[in-house]
Amino acid sequence: MPHVLVLVDHDGERVHKSTYELLAAARRLGDPAAVVAGTPGTAARLKESLARHGATCVYAVESDEADEFLATPLVDALELAAGVASPMAVLVSATTDGKEVAGRLAARLDAGLLIDAVDLDSSGAVTQIVFGGSWTVRSEVTHGLPVIAVRPGAFEAEEHPVEAEDRKLAPPPVDQAASARVIERRAVLAGGRPALTEATVVVSGGRGVAGADGFTLVEELADVLRGAVGASRAAVDAGYYPHQYQVGQTGKTVSPQLYIALGISGAIQHLAGMQTSKTIVAVNKDPEAPVLALADYGVVGDLFEVAPQLTRELAARR
Known part of the structure; x- marks a missing residue:
């Protein structure tokens, strides 16, 4: 079956729940393949949990500068993986960052873009909530590769253990003049409660x-x-x-x-x-x-x- 690329949302040590939901959604279309953008060694740390949730392949797109820039390394990683895998679709989480990545990737690939999907069927048609929640519509891409931003929580995360293949891809140098650089990080005090977007x-x-x-x-x-x-x-x-x-x-x-x-x-x-x-x-x-x-x-x-x-x-x- 063709690969369906899933952008892995992670903190370097842990895969976020929204990624497992994307892997479940991807299985409706084909073989889920996880794309990990990060510093060297990140994909190896995350591979076991990704395989446990159905990722048949893990594309490791790693570089020392991956954490130094916003969005660009993620777009580069997906573009590179898409060129190698010729996937059926690309799925990202419809967070603020995810929507930016999806839009930029679609522009680069001349692909179709669907934002804020809450359901997905085997034909590739999605259900979306649009106009501030006023309308529910069904949409499908009619030109190019479907790039789909899926609303967190729309799918149930499911364990689906498989053997995951390793694929290492070398990303291009980041165009620093056209990319936003991270100059400081501050931890958000989350307390003992679950993260808002991951809570049941x-x-x-x-x-x-x-x-x-x-x-x-x-x-x-x-x-x-x-x-x-x-x-x-x-x-x-x-x-x-x-x-x-x-x-x-x-x-x-x-x-x-x-x-x-x-x-x-x-x-x-x-x-x-x-x-x-x-x-x-x-x-x-x-x-x-x-x-x-x-x-x-x-x-x-x-x-x-x-x-x-x-x-x-x-x-x-x-």
């Missing part, structure tokens, strides 16, 4: 939380569910919670098994970032709040009464 449970607070102190209720509920904490744009703009936790069109896109919205009215900007969650629970005192129309389970009530009761009940059942 997300509890988010909105303007109705009424202040930074109110997010304690959100955090307590998230912790009892071993989930991540999110926030609406209104809550972030009001200074209730840091921007890195914003869910929505201008924040992070999530698709957990369970999404709980506390005091979030449901502006389309927010719904665009979470509406593909498998189960949505909303608590809002306004019975006309748009989020209640989207929710699988809606509670019309005061979140300051409902959330603590829910937290206590869940804690008692653990």
